[in-house]
Amino acid sequence: MADQDAVTGNDMGVGEAVEQFVVQQVYPQPGVKAQSDYRNYDNPARDSVRDFYRQNHRHQTLDFVRARRAEFLGLQRRRMSPFEALAFLNTLVDDSDPDIELDQLQHLLQCAEAIRADGHEDWFVLTGLVHDLGKVLCLWGQPQWAVVGDTFPVGCRFSERIVYSEFFAENPDAGDSVLSSEPGIYQRGCGLRNVLMSWGHDEYLYHILRPYLPEPALYMIRYHSFYAWHREEQYDWLCDDHDRAMLPWVRKFNPYDLYSKCPTPPDWQQLRPYYEDLIAKYLPAELDF
Ligand SMILES: [Fe+2]
Numbered sequence: 552m553a554d555q556d557a558v559t560g561n562d563m564g565v566g567e568a569v570e571q572f573v574v575q576q577v578y579p580q581p582g583v584k585a586q587s588d589y590r591n592y593d594n595p596a597r598d599s600v601r602d603f604y605r606q607n608h609r610h611q612t613l614d615f616v617r618a619r620r621a622e623f624l625g626l627q628r629r630r631m632s633p634f635e636a637l638a639f640l641n642t643l644v645d646d647s648d649p650d651i652e653l654d655q656l657q658h659l660l661q662c663a664e665a666i667r668a669d670g671h672e673d674w675f676v677l678t679g680l681v682h683d684l685g686k687v688l689c690l691w692g693q694p695q696w697a698v699v700g701d702t703f704p705v706g707c708r709f710s711e712r713i714v715y716s717e718f719f720a721e722n723p724d725a726g727d728s729v730l731s732s733e734p735g736i737y738q739r740g741c742g743l744r745n746v747l748m749s750w751g752h753d754e755y756l757y758h759i760l761r762p763y764l765p766e767p768a769l770y771m772i773r774y775h776s777f778y779a780w781h782r783e784e785q786y787d788w789l790c791d792d793h794d795r796a797m798l799p800w801v802r803k804f805n806p807y808d809l810y811s812k813c814p815t816p817p818d819w820q821q822l823r824p825y826y827e828d829l830i831a832k833y834l835p836a837e838l839d840f
């Protein structure tokens with residue numbers, strides 16, 4: 552297991568650039584035009600995002616996902632209180648990237664506060680606060696392409712509607728007659744719970760929080776990066792009626808993740824008592840990571 556020193560500022564910068572790119576370019580706010588430099592192939596941020604997805608699509612194979620699940624889903628790496636996890640995640644600040652103004656905690660806090668401001672249920676607010684905690688994978692030596700970015704099913708044909716889908720040509724599974732077919736290793740309508748998703752922070756955190764949060768919250772956490780499903784309407788053939796019933800919740804969460812940027816950043820110290828109570832209502836004193 553690589554140690555924490557394996558994460559450099561530059562490593563994190565790519566991950567942040569990916570998320571920024573996804574927000575601003577791939578999935579612009581409905582009604583808002585993507586920025587005009589979208590087609591600027593000389594844009595270094597764009598190049599790093601492109602390279603990120605090249606790595607991601609090349610390496611996220613069925614075997615890779617199975618190996619990461621075996622490695623991490625035992626949840627025996629570290630016990631942390633939810634607050635420790637938030638603080639731990641916040642060590643992933645990249646000060647080498649001038650385009651990124653927000654640290655991890657600010658993103659989570661702004662997301663949660665935007666949900667709260669709209670009067671949603673408290674478990675929904677909590678979901679906003681914790682939804683990216685799985686990114687602590689970065690601190691355990693996982694490369695960016697195995698932590699952040701869009702997620703998608705492995706073990707069946709890759710949808711062409713996945714961002715930079717051309718890079719799947721470099722994925723060994725794409726050359727396998729079973730793994731590149733539409734049912735692949737699955738049965739039609741088997742339900743997403745029976746589908747192996749590309750490995751990243753969404754799936755990891757889902758397993759950590761599964762005992763504690765209501766079902767819609769778990770769908771938001773597990774599938775918030777599965778844009779091919781919740782935005783592009785792909786992979787319905789894998790879904791069952793329960794997935795379809797939960798999809799509106801995943802969609803309801805997405806704008807808060809992408810677009811909640813407040814002009815005045817929320818004050819964590821001031822808000823902390825509210826969030827301490829909220830966390831205590833749903834989560835145990837310590838979580839198994
Ligand atoms: Fe995320």
Ligand SMILES: [Fe+2]
Nearest residue numbers: 658682683808
């Ligand atoms: Fe997020």
